[in-house]
Amino acid sequence: xxxxxxxxxxxxxxxxxxxxxxxxxxxxxxxxxxxxxxxxxxxxxxxxxxxxxxxxxxxxxxxxxxxxxxxxxxxxxxxxxxxxxxxxxxxxxxxxxxxxxxxxxxxxxxxxxxxxxxxxxxxxxxxx
Amino acid sequence: xxxxxxxxxxxxxxxxxxxxxxxxxxxxxxxxxxxxxxxxxxxxxxxxxxxxxxxxxxxxxxxxxxxxxxxxxxxxxxxxxxxxxxxxxxxxxxxxxxxxxxxxxxxxxxxxxxxxxxxxxxxxxxxxxxxxxxxxxxxxxxxxxxxxxxxxxxxxxxxxxxxxxxxxxxxxxxxxxxxxxxxxxxxxxxxxxxxxxxxxxxxxxxxxxxxxxxxxxxxxxxxxxxxxxxxxxxxxxxxxxxxxxxxxxxxxxxxxxxxxxxxxxxxxxxxxxxxxxxxxxxxxxxxxxxxxxxxxxxxxxxxxxxxxxxxxxxxx
Numbered sequence: 193x194x195x196x197x198x199x200x201x202x203x204x205x206x207x208x209x210x211x212x213x214x215x216x217x218x219x220x221x222x223x224x225x226x227x228x229x230x231x232x233x234x235x236x237x238x239x240x241x242x243x244x245x246x247x248x249x250x251x252x253x254x255x256x257x258x259x260x261x262x263x264x265x266x267x268x269x270x271x272x273x274x275x276x277x278x279x280x281x282x283x284x285x286x287x288x289x290x291x292x293x294x295x296x297x298x299x300x301x302x303x304x305x306x307x308x309x310x311x312x313x314x315x316x317x318x319x320x
Numbered sequence: 321x322x323x324x325x326x327x328x329x330x331x332x333x334x335x336x337x338x339x340x341x342x343x344x345x346x347x348x349x350x351x352x353x354x355x356x357x358x359x360x361x362x363x364x365x366x367x368x369x370x371x372x373x374x375x376x377x378x379x380x381x382x383x384x385x386x387x388x389x390x391x392x393x394x395x396x397x398x399x400x401x402x403x404x405x406x407x408x409x410x411x412x413x414x415x416x417x418x419x420x421x422x423x424x425x426x427x428x429x430x431x432x433x434x435x436x437x438x439x440x441x442x443x444x445x446x447x448x449x450x451x452x453x454x455x456x457x458x459x460x461x462x463x464x465x466x467x468x469x470x471x472x473x474x475x476x477x478x479x480x481x482x483x484x485x486x487x488x489x490x491x492x493x494x495x496x497x498x499x500x501x502x503x504x505x506x507x508x509x510x511x512x513x514x515x516x517x518x519x520x521x522x523x524x525x526x527x528x529x530x531x532x533x534x535x536x537x538x539x540x541x542x543x544x545x546x547x548x549x550x551x552x553x554x555x556x557x558x559x560x561x562x563x564x565x566x567x568x569x570x571x572x573x574x575x576x577x578x579x580x581x582x583x584x585x586x587x588x589x590x591x592x593x594x595x596x597x598x599x600x601x602x603x604x605x606x607x608x609x610x611x612x613x614x615x616x617x618x619x620x621x622x623x624x625x626x627x628x629x630x631x632x633x634x635x636x
Contacts, residue, residue: 268452301557301561301579302561304579304580305554305557305558305561308550308554308579308580308583308584309551309554311550311583311584311587312547312550312551312554312583312587315543315547315550315587316547316551319543319544319547
């Protein structure tokens, strides 16, 4: 699954149904949750989710069965992670209205971190 | 001079020229060492707001009344090229400010919406925090109006109870100070300063100052809290290195910035008394200036009108 995964509102709703079912489902199994939608619309949506790598697909009798590749938390975590990475890396930190705890850490700071951690340990020992 | 046609042009042109002059003045002052004088976040914010807010104040309280009072009702002057160019410049500045603000707002909205459906749990001390699974050891406040604290699961896991509590207190201090809303205002400021290095440095300087202030607000005079926060900062920094996506240090390349300074400050002698922080917004000082300018400018209206006439006629 790529980091730039984008899911539409219907795709998210279908995914929610699959997560709630907690087992593989065909288009017909999902359809009662979307009575106003055509069978073909749901089929296309599930197929699109499969092509995006979100669903696993396999033969279930004469139809296809679908099940999520990962849990809800894992998927949203990955989506947000991708978005955060994208926003912080591409846009520059001042573009997002986000104040972060540690603003800047460079690779050259590793030794400095050791030194500062030693100071923290010493201060903790002093306060005990 | 046609009143209805020329007035908007004059106002825009005046805004453009004031914005250019004030931006240049702030940039020069910054290069001349203003950065060393500005340690308080609200003072930095006031300086950064000066070109746009000052220009708007001057236009509304000096140029507009001078024009309305002294301009003959049925005068029809052809606008000269300087007036038109200045007005176009003002439109460019205003448009770019709106563009920057919208960009920041959209990017933030995308982030907020992305994390909206994720687990929210109530942490100790009554602070709501959204814990998310992201690679980066992200801890921060996201959003400008409807703010929320977002923390990566890795940060919550690596910090002990007291450290995480201090992390949340630090972020709550940002929320209380409305720092993200101020950042949105900074990013949206329609002025030429936004295009100059000094403008970006001022914004970075302000962000660094807000971090120091949030540290102080969170830990106060309690040495244990100060050590816990320092330790949490280092743990998050360590995670940041391990995540392989360290953020460029140059973005906050100011004297106030830097993890080292923050940690050493927290580990240093605790202040005897809690520092008093000014209000959320530097409104009182700006309001005083905004009220003083028109009062002082009343005797100058006639001269200002002559300058407007010269501006309208220049190059014609």
